[in-house]
Amino acid sequence: MSTTFTMIGGEGPNSYREHSKYQRALLEAAKEKINEAISTKLDINFTSNIVNIADFGCSTGPNTFAAVQTIVDAVEHKYPVDTEFQVFFNDTSDNDFNTLFKTLPPGRKYFATGVSGSFFGRVLPRNSFHVGVCSYSLHYLSKVPKEIKDRDSPVWNKDIHCTGFSKDAAKLYLDQYKIDMESFLSSRAQELVSGGLLLLLGSCLPNGVQISETVNGMMMDFIGSSLNEIAKQGLIDQEKLDAFKLHVYLAHADDLKRIIKDNGSFTIEVFEKISHAKGEHPLDPEYLTVSFKSTIGGVVTSQFGQEAMEKTYELVKEKTQEMLPQLAKAKPGMQYLIVLRKN
Template structure:
């Protein structure tokens, strides 16, 4: 994500993600009221919340405040004294934590901490977290699948930057990488979340039954890069060596992963209503600024800083020319998981 607070910063271009959080607010309130087992941990004086892939704010602060308000209400309504709250803001170590920390709400009623590590691994000690939140992060893969960058592989993804619009082999490699990553993610969280604790996850998804999506936005990004390669700004090989580490899972894939893991119960899964971008700018301008805020770093690292303005200018223009976005994106998926005692843990507890 782009740090700071400039024109293309994530802070100033995350309205879309904010919409998804607003849409999830009621679902989270309901989840906390109905599904959070506070009797399991109300003797602990600290309630620990984490936002995985929090980026640099301000959306994370809104989301976290929603959660804390709802938990407070639940404790009060059940006659427990309000716990102290500790919030762990997580993102990878290269996230701009300086911007995040300098914009923490001064009136916050929680102890704020930052956790700079990949959520594909363990981040917290055992059974220490009561509520996990994550919005627009779990679709990021831990790496681009090796095969799609390997010239000798049938899954080599020449001339494309994603599985969108690519061969089925490419899609299979991405799907296998996602399965591996989501298993790591769920295994780590299963260790960290207390029994009775919840995970609320929002991810962009693709509809069930669609084997691989065609995504006009990603395809347009790819075609802008190929145009620049044709102009000789960089080689076509450089484009071949670049793939986006993103995967839009279907609801069925999520369900299968939860089942493989075995430590969580899928309490709810539903598509969130999507708001159209607002404001006076063209839709192309708004979308390209959003994409730039989220992904600029990936393009900069691979193609160099000097190409970035030209690249996003051409992206914005191409988006404006498209009359209709044929997006394979199935919208934002809200997933609610509850950490349950497994058979093995039950046995241990009884003895």
């Protein structure tokens, strides 16, 4: 089973490029705090006039371009010297880097480099970047624990994601998340220069809230139940579906903070809940369906084929419509900005 979680590429109607305004809104909402952190916490000991920026899990754009531009502007404001910028765009090798490079903003003030590889390992040389960003990418696990996928195991998880309600399954997901975050942080700690900053943005869960109580979790539940319906119709293999788990895990805020502290490579300069300009997801079945298609549809296609994916999402749309009253009562998730300075 594929261990990558690739967004739908290109510039078409289902593409991540066309459906990532929700993620973009967090960046916009966090912009002032990012500027402030770069202004007050970044401490570059210049040995040349080159400033290196890295985006880990950049996807195809345009959000990565906005994140990078925010950092370039803030660094130029802090160090109004003759600086040249180099940007490392990192994602897995399945990412649509062609679209990324075709749509690079004209007139940009940086040199662009693609860096393919999993950010759970080293992707850059030691001490090679000054400011890094990772936005909406750290809820993807490198893998799902195998016991959870095994129909014969006592901790087999019948849902396609960690709903949070089975304590044993949740513990296994959290254990894997800790391993992955530890790898991510240790790799970045080696690559980041001393005095450099790492900006993390994304979704986590308020303490005490289970993912299935949020819109994100409910949508994943609809995808799972729709897949089960088409398996019952014989369109996909039930056994294959039983082993299909999304390697997605949204940590609770306190767990995330604890993992960063335990890693010990960084000082937490900012750990804040950010109110999203778009608030929670809009309760529009069309919007929700396409939005979860552009992020999760790719992995469904890679496992079950294009036709099964399209049929699944037709059902997802119907369920979203039927369940609007429940979606309206969903508990809010949490969007965060974390600023880490290398110790």
